[in-house]
Structures are given as structure tokens and as C-alpha cells.
Amino acid sequence: MLKVGNYQFKSRLFLGTGKYPDFDIQKQAVDKSGTEVLTFSVRRMNIYDPSLPNFLEKIDVDRYTFLPNTAGAKDAKEAVRIAKLAAASGRCDMVKVEIIGCNKTLLPDPVETLKATEELVAEGFTVLPYTSDDVVLAKKLEEAGAHAVMPGASPIGSGQGIINPLNLSFIIEQSSVPVIVDAGIGSPADTAYAMELGADGVLLNTAVSGADNPVKMAEAMKYAVEAGRLGYEAGRIPKKDYAVASSPEEGISVGN
Amino acid sequence: MKITVNGNGLEIQDEVKHIKGLIDFLELEDKPLIIEHNQQILQKEEHEKAVLENGDKVEIVHFVGGG
Numbered sequence: 375m376l377k378v379g380n381y382q383f384k385s386r387l388f389l390g391t392g393k394y395p396d397f398d399i400q401k402q403a404v405d406k407s408g409t410e411v412l413t414f415s416v417r418r419m420n421i422y423d424p425s426l427p428n429f430l431e432k433i434d435v436d437r438y439t440f441l442p443n444t445a446g447a448k449d450a451k452e453a454v455r456i457a458k459l460a461a462a463s464g465r466c467d468m469v470k471v472e473i474i475g476c477n478k479t480l481l482p483d484p485v486e487t488l489k490a491t492e493e494l495v496a497e498g499f500t501v502l503p504y505t506s507d508d509v510v511l512a513k514k515l516e517e518a519g520a521h522a523v524m525p526g527a528s529p530i531g532s533g534q535g536i537i538n539p540l541n542l543s544f545i546i547e548q549s550s551v552p553v554i555v556d557a558g559i560g561s562p563a564d565t566a567y568a569m570e571l572g573a574d575g576v577l578l579n580t581a582v583s584g585a586d587n588p589v590k591m592a593e594a595m596k597y598a599v600e601a602g603r604l605g606y607e608a609g610r611i612p613k614k615d616y617a618v619a620s621s622p623e624e625g626i627s628v629g630n
Numbered sequence: 631m632k633i634t635v636n637g638n639g640l641e642i643q644d645e646v647k648h649i650k651g652l653i654d655f656l657e658l659e660d661k662p663l664i665i666e667h668n669q670q671i672l673q674k675e676e677h678e679k680a681v682l683e684n685g686d687k688v689e690i691v692h693f694v695g696g697g
Contacts, residue, residue, distance in 0.1 A: 390697030400695075415696025418636045418689065419663055421656050430662055430693055443696050455671075459691055462664045462671045530697070557697075579697030 376575055378552055379500035379521035381439060381468065383410045386569070387599045388441060388554060390579025394588060397432045403582055403592035404433065413441045413470060413577065416456050440466035441502065447473050450489035457494055469494060470524065470556075470577075471503040480530040484511050488518055495519030504556050507541040509548065516551050523549060524577060527568060528558030531580045535564035539571060546572040562591075562598035569602025570610065631684040642682075649680040652688065663692045 376383045389409040394400035404412065412433075420426055442460035447453035450473065457469040471490045475483025487503050488511070494501045500521045505511055507525045515523050525545050528534035535558065536542060546553045552574035559565055559578040568576050576599055585591035632641050635652075646655050649667055653659055665672045666689035667680050682688075 391695040392697045393695065413697055414693040416664070416691050417694045419658070419661070419692045421635060421658065421690055428662070428692060429695055440693070442693065445696055458671050459664050459666060460693070462673055463662065463693070464674065577697070 376552060378502065379468070381500065383439070383575075385410045385596070385599070386575040386603060387565075387595055388413060388556075388575060388577035389582065389592070390577065391429055392579050392583060394583045397427065397429055399588050400429060400583070401432050403588045404438075405592075406589050406596065407582065407592035408596045410437075410439055411441050412438045413443055413579070414460075415443055415445050416460050417446070435465065439468065441468050441470050442466060443470040443472045443504075444490070445472045445474070447490075448486075449473065449483070450486045450493060453486070453490040454493050454497070457490075457499060458497075461499070467498070468500040468502065471501060481506055481526075484508065487511075488514055491515055491520050492518045502554065507538050507545065509541055509544045512545045512553075513548060516549060520551060522552040522554050522574070524554045524556035526557035527555050527564065530557045531584075532558050533560030533581060533584075534558050535560050536567055536571075539567070542568070542573070543571050562594045565595055565598035566602035566605070569599055570605045572606050573602075575599070631682070633682060633684070633686045633688060635688045636690055646682065648678055648682055649688070650677040652682060653677065653690075656690075658690070661692065663690055665690055 376386050385408045387409045388411040389407050390413045444453035444456040447456055453473050473483045473486045474480050491501050491503045502522045502524050503515050503520050504524045512523045527536040554575040554577050555568040555573045556577040559581045565576050582588050582592045646652055649665055668687055
């Protein structure tokens with residue numbers, strides 16, 4: 375069971391809702407993923423075309439916990455405003471702090487992320503900041519009251535997987551709040567690897583929505599999270615330099 | 631009166647007196663939306679109490695797909 379603040383989740387997979395081919399595929403993918411947490415962004419509504427459908431109208435919203443992000447915010451002030459807008463929906467008090475500090479790499483602004491986390495914790499939100507894989511920053515976010523930390527595996531949407539497993543391991547080892555690997559996951563292997571490293575969960579979007587078959591990939595990610603977690607709990611064997619036979623060396627009947 | 635909605639000027643009739651009236655006028659009453667009125671975020675029950683005046687700034691936002 376994954377505990378984040380006052381929330382408890384059976385599934386350790388958080389799923390983003392961006393860039394699916396269409397709402398039907400998205401709905402099926404969400405179902406197959408087994409996720410209980412969906413991320414969203416907050417944006418201006420097209421008031422001149424109210425007939426435009428919204429994904430929320432397609433899903434049973436009561437089945438999911440909403441994790442709105444603050445994407446689009448350039449500083450802590452904007453992030454706090456977006457979090458409050460999202461909360462005014464009456465559907466959520468969780469927020470993913472996402473403050474981009476570099477438009478090319480989409481890497482987060484550490485200073486503003488820390489500031490926003492402090493402010494939102496003080497406001498009573500359940501706060502999950504998206505951060506780089508900086509070990510010290512992850513600790514500072516936890517000290518600021520973050521209910522989970524969400525280090526990126528690699529740049530958002532890049533699909534590069536885990537490029538610094540050592541840093542992620544350090545973050546996981548030191549953290550007393552859940553660590554949810556967020557961003558950069560490309561394949562089920564990446565997801566399983568994150569979970570085997572000891573991550574408490576994985577948040578992904580493009581790896582599913584951009585797959586040739588998002589519904590199938592959503593299911594694959596569900597199993598990858600479960601397999602990786604089981605592997606972590608089971609405890610893998612240490613790596614050795616040389617072979618160690620798995621068949622007994624005694625009683626061989628061939629030769630002399 | 632003239633107000634600004636999502637950054638664009640909008641002329642509305644005087645019988646639209648409050649935020650709820652504006653939502654009805656725009657035919658958005660069935661939509662899950664969130665309103666910011668002159669930089670003040672409103673709870674749903676406040677929509678009927680938030681009186682509109684000439685020059686007001688209104689933001690109408692909602693959840694969209696995102697990661």
C-alpha cells in the first residue's frame with residue numbers, strides 16, 4: 375500500500391492524461407493501467423466553444439484521485455495560484471508542483487520549487503514536487519514538508535529512462551517520504567527498474583499516450599510496476615564478476 | 631458593461647449581474663470549471679454572490695490533459 379499524506383493507494387502507478395490519440399483510447403488506457411491517481415493541468419477554457427468535450431466527462435471521476443500539476447508556472451507565486459485554482463474545483467487537495475526553469479530541457483527550477491512546496495504545505499495541501507534527481511534538494515523538499523518527492527528519471531517526454539540510477543538510489547535511501555519517479559520513463563523496463571531501485575511509485579504519461587498501442591502499454595506498465603516492486607521486496611542477488619554454476623558440481627556421470 | 635474574460639474583452643448585457651449569470655450567459659453551466667474573479671479564486675457557492683462590474687477581469691479555467 376502506498377501512503378502519500380492522508381491518501382492510500384493500492385496501485386503504485388500514477389498516470390498522466392496528456393496527448394492521447396483520443397478520449398476513448400485514453401479511457402481504455404486508464405482502465406488497463408489500474409491507476410488510482412490521474413494527473414491533469416489547469417488551463418483557460420475555450421468559452422466560445424462550450425461544446426468541446428473534456429476528458430473528465432468521459433471517466434467516472436469518483437474512481438480516481440486527482441493530482442493536478444502546476445505546469446505553466448514559472449515561479450512559486452504562479453504555482454501556488456494554479457494549485458488554489460485546482461483546489462477550488464472541490465475535487466482535490468493534492469498538487470504536483472511543477473515549475474519549469476529551462477524551456478529547452480524542461481528541468482525544474484529548484485529554488486522556486488522549494489519555495490512553492492513550503493507555501494503549499496503551509497496552506498494545507500498534500501504536496502508532491504517534481505524535482506531533478508538532486509539528492510540534497512530532495513532532502514530539502516522533504517524537510518519543507520513535501521508529502522512525497524518526485525525526481526525525474528530523465529527530461530520530461532524524452533523516454534530516455536533512468537539516466538542516473540545512483541542518484542535515484544541515494545534519494546530513495548535517505549527519504550522518509552515516498553519517492554515517485556516522475557518523467558523520462560520510456561518503456562516497461564524503465565518502470566520496473568525504477569521500482570527495483572526501491573521507488574515507491576512511478577508517474578508517467580508519454581510512455582503510454584505516445585506508444586503505438588497506448589492501451590496495451592498501459593497494461594504493460596501496470597505489470598512492470600508490480601514486477602519491479604515484487605523484485606525489490608524479494609531482494610535481488612548481488613552481481614558477481616565470474617560465473618557461479620547453478621547446477622550441482624557433485625555426481626557428474628560423464629567423463630572419468 | 632464590458633469585462634475581460636480569459637484575456638479577451640467581452641460585452642455583456644446589464645441583466646448579467648453576477649458570476650453565475652455570466653456562466654449561464656456563456657452556456658457553461660454544465661461544465662466543470664473554476665472561476666477567478668479580479669484575482670480572487672471563487673468556490674462554487676460564491677458564484678451567485680460575486681457581483682460583476684464594468685472592467686472586471688474573469689478567468690474561466692478547467693482541467694485538461696497533462697502529466
